[in-house]
Amino acid sequence: MGGTKSQLYNYFANRIWQLVLQDKGWISAEHVPGVANIADKASRKFDNEKEWKLNSRIFVILNSLVCQSIDIDLFATRLNFQIKPFVSWKPDPECFFVDAFAMSWETHFFYAFPPFSLLLRTLQKVETDQATGILIFPNWTTQVWYPLLLKLLIGSPILLPNDTFTFSSTETDLTPSIVQNVTPSGFCRLRQGLHHQGYSPSTVDIIMDGWRDSTKRQYRVYIEKWIDFCGRNTIQALEATVPETLTFLTELFYSGVGYSAINTAKSALSAILPSLQLGSNHITKKFMRGVFNSRPSLPKISSIWDVKCVFDLFRLPVWDIENLKLKSLTQKLAVLLILSACERVQLLASLSLNNMINNDDGSFDFQINVLLKTTKPGNHKSVVKFRPFQESSLCPVTHLARYIRMTSYLNRDDALFLTYRKPYTAASKSSISRWIKEVLFLAGIDTSVYGAHSTRSASTSHLKARGVDVDQIIRYVGWTNAKTFARFYNKPIESEKQLSVFRSHSSHSVIFELFYCK
Template sequence: MTKGLSTEVIDTIQASRKPVTNAIYAKIWKKFCTWCRDYPPSPENPNLSQILDFLQAGFSLGLKPSTLKVQISALSIYFDFPLADHRWIKRFIKGCSRIKPHIHNPVPSWDLSLVLNILTEPPFEPLDSANMKILTFKTIFLISITTARRLGEIQALSRREPFLRILDDQIILKLDPLFLPKVVSEFHRRQEIILPSFCANPKSEREKKWQTLDVRRCVLFYLEATKEWCKDSSLLVNFGGKNRGLKASKATLARWIKSTISLCYKTANTSLPGDIKAHSTRAMATSWAEKRGASLDQICRAATWSSSSTFAKHYRLDIASQEDLAFGRKILQAVVPPK
C-alpha cells in the first residue's frame, strides 16, 4: 500500500530492510494476492478472518510457526498495521506452536575434537607444504570456529588496513563499512573480531601440536600464500578456477567449511554423521566456549546476540565432559565385582 507516498520515499523506506527481506516479503504478498482470488474480498481490503484463513491454509500445508511469523510481518508491512499485536493473531500463533512445537536437537552433529585433532596432522600440517585448497580449508574453519560469526560477517572481512591489524598475540579485524549485518546497529557494525594466538611459545611436544591450531598463525600463512594473485581486498578469496583471487561467496565459504569437516572424518577413517551444515560451527563454538567457562555475556557478545535466550533456545548443545560421564561409568564398573 503506497498511502499516497512518492516513489522516492517508498524506496527509502524499503532500504530500511535488506534486499533479500524485501524480496521475501514481496513473494509472500504475491502469494496472498493469488490466494485471495478464491477467497474474497480483495487483498487490498481484507478482514482479519481472511488473514487468519490464509495463515491456517499455510499451517495445514505444513508451514512452521516461525514461517507463519514471517508471513505476518510481511502482511503487516503491506497493510501498515501491526498484525502480530492483535490478540487473535497472538493466540493463533500460540496454538500453532502448541500443535507443532519447535524441536531443537541439542546433540552435536559432528565431533569438534576429532576435527581439531586431524587439523594438527597431514594433510593440514605442516602448513608450508600444504596445498592452497588445504590451507584455505583450515583457515576458514579456524576463523569460523574461533569467532562463532555468521558466514556473511566472515565474508565481509578485509585484508587491508585499517580493517586488519596484526599484533604479536592476535589479529584484529573489522567488518567492511559497506557491509550491512543482519542487525544494522552501531554495535554490530563497529564490533571488532579478534583472532587470538594459541600456544605461541610451545614448551612441550603437546603444546607444539596445539600451536598448529593457532588461527593467527594460519591466517598469516594464508595472507602470504595469496598475496601475489589476490585480486580483491576481501580476506578470503577463491583459490581456483576463473574466479581465482576474487572474493569468495557465502555459498563457497559454506562449502569449504563442510568440506573441511568431511575431509577430517575421511582422514580419520570415520564415517561422516548425517548432513553437516556450515552454520553448525556457530552452535559448536558457543557451546564449547560455555563448557570451558565463558560467561553468557562473553558468548552473546562474540556471537552478536542481544539476548542469551537466543543461544539457549537455538544453539546450545549438550556436550558431555569426562566429569559428566564419570557417574555413569562408575555404575558400569559394577561389572567388576569387588574383591
C-alpha cells in the same frame, strides 16, 4: 545521355544503347500499370509486421498490477493500440491526438511504448510534465537516457520474458510460465501501494530499505502467494482484513506448511499490512498457538558436536601448514577463523584486506563496515580480532598470514577469501559454508544434521564447557542478552561414543580409525 548526373547510370545507358545499335534494334518507353509492375510490388504490399506491440495479455496483467488504471496509449496506431484513447505519431482516423509530445501528460496515467530512438525525449517529457505511467524500454544500461530513467522510477522494473510472443504483430496466447514471469515481486507491489498512498519516491526508498535483502528474499514467496490468493478471491491485497489474512494462513496450513513457515508468512503480511497489527491481535495469537499445537516446531538438534573433533583432524600431518595447497589451506583457514570468532559465515564473507590491520603483537584486526545479521542501532560488531595461538597447527593467525602470501599473486579484489579455482573471485557465503561442511565431514561430523552455522553453537558451547563466564561469551560474540545464547546456542556436547557412530559409516573411516586408535 539525357539530363542524368550519375556517371554510373550514364555508363550503363551508353552500353545498352551500343548493344541495341549493334543488333539494329529499337528502344521505346511504355507505361506498365502499378499492379503489374514487379519493381513496384514491394512498396504496394502492406506489411503489418512493422506495427509491433506488447502482447495484449501481458498488457492486461501489467494494468491489473498497478494502483490505477491506464487511461491513454501515447505511442500507437489503429493497428497496434492497447487501449483507447490513443495518440498517433501521424494523422490517424481513430486517434485521440496527433503527436504525444504536443500534448500534456500531467493528468493522465499513461502507457508508453515509444520507438527506442525517442526514449530520451519521452523521459524528458515525463519529467517536465511530472507524469506517471508505464513505460516499455530495453535494459540498455549504457545508453545516455538510462540514468534519467533510474531517477524517475517509482517502482521496481518488471523484466518481461525473453520470448517471441512478448512483442508481436499478431495476438498469440501466452503460456502460463510466460504470464508468471511478468508478475512482479510482492515488494514491488508494496512499493506501488506506498506510492499510491501519497508517500514520495524518496520516502518509499527509505521505507523499503527497512528490510534487509535476506528478509525480502524470505518474505517474497509468501507475499506473492498472498497476491495470488487475493486475485483468486477478489480481495484488495493492501486493504485486507484480519479474517481474510487468517483465511490465507489457513490455506497454507492445509497445504502442509508447518508452524515456522506460517509464522514467516504472518510476518510478511505484517510488513505489507501494518495497520492490522497481526503480531498483537489476540485472534491471530490464538490461531498461531493452534498451528503450533497441531504441528509443533521443535528444535532439530538437542546436542552439538565437539570442536575437539576438528582440532584433532587439523593435527594430522596431512593438514600441516607446510603441506597444504590452496584448496586445503582455504578450507582450514575458514574453519579456524569461524571457530575463533564464534561468528556467522556472513562475517567471513565480509572480511576485507583493505580493512585489515596487522598489529605488532602478531594479531590481525578486521574493521567490519557492512551490516551483519545481528547489527541493530547502537549494536554493531565493528572489529573482529584474531590472536595467535600457541599450537601452530591450530593458530588462525599463522594460517591467515600464509593464505595472504599464497594469494598475493592473484588479480584479487579486496575480499579476504577467494575461490580456489579460476578466475579466483570473491567467495560467497554459500561457497564458504560448503568449505566448512566439507571439513566437518572429514572430521566425522554428520553434515546431514549439522551445517556450517553449527560452528557458532559448537564454539560457544565449548567455551562454556571450559569454564568461560557466560557474560564474557555474550560480550565477545555480541549478543544483547543471555537468552539468545541459552535458547539457540548453548547445547550439551556430544560424547565421543555418539560421534563414533557416524565415523564408522564415513567414507573416511580409515583415517579416523588410524588416528583415534593411537
